[in-house]
Amino acid sequence: MWRLLYTLAIRLAAPLILARLWWRGRREPLYRRHVGERFGYYREGKPSRPVIWIHAVSVGEARASVALVRSLAAAHADHDMLLTCMTAAGRESLKELHGAGAVLHGEAVHIAWLPYDYPGAVSRFLEHFRPRLGVLVETEIWPNLLSACAGRGVPVLLANARMSEKSALGYQRWEGLSRPAIASLASVCAQSEDDAQRLRALGALRVEVAGNLKFDSAPDEQKRAEGAAWRARLARPLLLLASTREGEEKLLLDAMPDWDEKLLVLVVPRHPRRFDEVAFLAQSRRSRDPVPAPQDRVYLGDSMGEMDFYYAAADVAVIGGSFVPRGGQNLIEACAAGVPVVLGPSMFNFAEATRLALDAGAAVQVANAAEAIREAMQLLSNAETRKTMGAAGRKLCDARRGATKRHLLLCEELLKTSAREQGRD
Numbered sequence: 001m002w003r004l005l006y007t008l009a010i011r012l013a014a015p016l017i018l019a020r021l022w023w024r025g026r027r028e029p030l031y032r033r034h035v036g037e038r039f040g041y042y043r044e045g046k047p048s049r050p051v052i053w054i055h056a057v058s059v060g061e062a063r064a065s066v067a068l069v070r071s072l073a074a075a076h077a078d079h080d081m082l083l084t085c086m087t088a089a090g091r092e093s094l095k096e097l098h099g100a101g102a103v104l105h106g107e108a109v110h111i112a113w114l115p116y117d118y119p120g121a122v123s124r125f126l127e128h129f130r131p132r133l134g135v136l137v138e139t140e141i142w143p144n145l146l147s148a149c150a151g152r153g154v155p156v157l158l159a160n161a162r163m164s165e166k167s168a169l170g171y172q173r174w175e176g177l178s179r180p181a182i183a184s185l186a187s188v189c190a191q192s193e194d195d196a197q198r199l200r201a202l203g204a205l206r207v208e209v210a211g212n213l214k215f216d217s218a219p220d221e222q223k224r225a226e227g228a229a230w231r232a233r234l235a236r237p238l239l240l241l242a243s244t245r246e247g248e249e250k251l252l253l254d255a256m257p258d259w260d261e262k263l264l265v266l267v268v269p270r271h272p273r274r275f276d277e278v279a280f281l282a283q284s285r286r287s288r289d290p291v292p293a294p295q296d297r298v299y300l301g302d303s304m305g306e307m308d309f310y311y312a313a314a315d316v317a318v319i320g321g322s323f324v325p326r327g328g329q330n331l332i333e334a335c336a337a338g339v340p341v342v343l344g345p346s347m348f349n350f351a352e353a354t355r356l357a358l359d360a361g362a363a364v365q366v367a368n369a370a371e372a373i374r375e376a377m378q379l380l381s382n383a384e385t386r387k388t389m390g391a392a393g394r395k396l397c398d399a400r401r402g403a404t405k406r407h408l409l410l411c412e413e414l415l416k417t418s419a420r421e422q423g424r425d
Contacts, residue, residue: 002176003143007119017116027273030088037113040124047110052415053082053131055114058090060330061137064160066097067216067404068135072411073108082129084114089272089304096305117142126152132418133411135159137213139167143181155186155414159407160213162191163198164327164348171202179203186414189407192352208410211403212353214332220308224337227312233291236264237315237380240339242307243270243329244320248369249278251323255373259297263380268301268310270320270329275302311337315386316379318342321349323369328354335362335393340379340386342372356400362393 010017025032036042052072056062062085073081083094094111110129115121122145134149134156141158149156163171171178183203189210190196196207231238237260241252249267256265269278278300279285284292285300292299301310311317311334321329322344332353334341341363347354357363366372379386 002174003147003180006143006177010117024088024273027276028088030091034113038116038121039118040115040121040128042112042128044110046128046130047080047082049108050076050079051082051110051129051131052076052079052133052135052411053084053129054135054137055084055140056090056094056137057085057114057140058087059093061085061160062090062093062097063217063330064213065135065137067218068159068213068407068411069098071404071408075408075412076415077108079132080108080110082110082112082131084112086114092304114145117144119144119148122148126154133157133415135411138162141171141178141181143177146181146184150184153418155418156184157407157410157414158185158188158199158204160191160210160403161188161195161199161207162349162352163195163202164351165198166327166348168198168202175202186417187410189403189410194352208406210406210410211400212332213403213407214330214353215336215397215400216402216404217333217336219333219336220305223306223308224312227306227309230291230309231313234264234313236262238313239263239265239376239380240310240314240317241265241267242310242314242317242319242334243268244278245270245324245326245329246274248320248323249281251369252318252373253281253298255370257373257377261295264292264296265298266301266310266314267298268307272302272304275300307333308337311339314339316340316342316376318372318376319344319347322346323372331357331363332397336397338390338394340364340389341393342366342375342379344369344372356396357393360392360396362389362396 021031054065054069056065083098085091085094098109115125126148131154134154136156137159139162146156183205185204188199188204188207190199190207191212193209196209199207269275282298282300283296285302287302317334317339319329319331319341325346327349328347331341331350335357343363343365345367358365364375366375
């Protein structure tokens with residue numbers, strides 16, 4: 001009954017969903033392309049080989065899953081890899097990370113939108129691709145999709161799973177809908193024991209603590225080298241405002257004290273659709289000005305796939321999404337790059353990574369934007385503290401690697417089970 005009511009509600013919302021898709025396409029035209037895929041219709045023919053399917057909703061999940069996708073592709077060269085997403089930025093990231101095909105065997109990689117959670121759409125999706133295994137990255141619980149997978153004997157792994165207290169309360173309110181969906185998962189790889197306990201309480205039947213895949217993400221060494229060279233060319237201290245969300249840029253910049261004329265603030269918004277709206281705060285931007293002018297104070301990082309470049313150039317990083325109630329953005333990339341991290345109060349989406357970074361001395365957490373800027377300015381004036389924090393961040397990331405291997409072992413087990421059930425042994 002709950003799933004029937006849910007399906008009715010999303011059917012009634014279809015006009016609004018399509019209108020929003022078209023509206024977002026004004027700034028990100030990719031939203032207006034391949035719309036049929038959103039409803040389970042695909043132009044390309046059905047894959048001729050077995051398929052392993054990985055769903056990464058957006059940029060963060062796409063980057064987190066890189067090592068796992070490549071490991072699965074290397075272990076199963078006779079399979080096609082299907083990579084799905086929901087956002088334009090996520091699709092661009094998947095294409096950038098995997099679309100060239102050198103690592104994943106070219107035509108063996110399919111990139112598509114995951115269909116909306118209508119029964120017909122998910123049925124067509126599964127009929128077209130016939131995946132042997134589904135991997136949903138982080139917290140992607142779609143009741144009709146999971147029910148259809150269970151009905152077709154497609155095991156689904158919830159990978160790199162996280163469940164904050166706030167999210168758990170939301171699922172509990174809709175327990176009649178969420179519990180059967182979560183219980184249908186073949187397995188769950190949780191980031192931490194706290195995540196695992198909440199997922200078990202919500203109905204997950206098989207949960208293992210596998211760690212955070214983001215600690216296994218390999219940086220782009222070429223981008224790192226380019227970022228270090230760019231920073232050397234600037235010869236100026238650089239404060240990075242990383243992955244900022246709506247309103248945070250002005251909040252943080254307004255908190256800046258009397259500005260050291262040598263200091264450059266590099267602002268990198270989380271979403272590409274916001275580049276133009278943030279541009280008025282900056283005197284120059286990467287898409288037009290390869291290097292800021294000496295008198296520029298704010299430089300806009302309006303490019304995709306260059307976080308390794310930006311972190312390599314930074315002296316201190318303030319992590320966005322944490323000064324508004326968004327739950328924060330990924331701090332692990334900054335730690336891995338050896339950059340001291342300053343966090344705001346809202347980091348519930350990265351609670352475990354935040355705790356580890358604070359305990360290791362790789363990050364500091366403050367109550368508001370004004371305190372963040374004060375802390376960042378103190379760090380900019382103390383090279384020894386920056387060095388100590390940076391080393392602590394690298395050490396933390398080195399110590400926490402290994403989640404990919406644990407995920408891969410479970411994927412192999414589920415693939416063997418799937419093969420037996422489908423008579424392919």
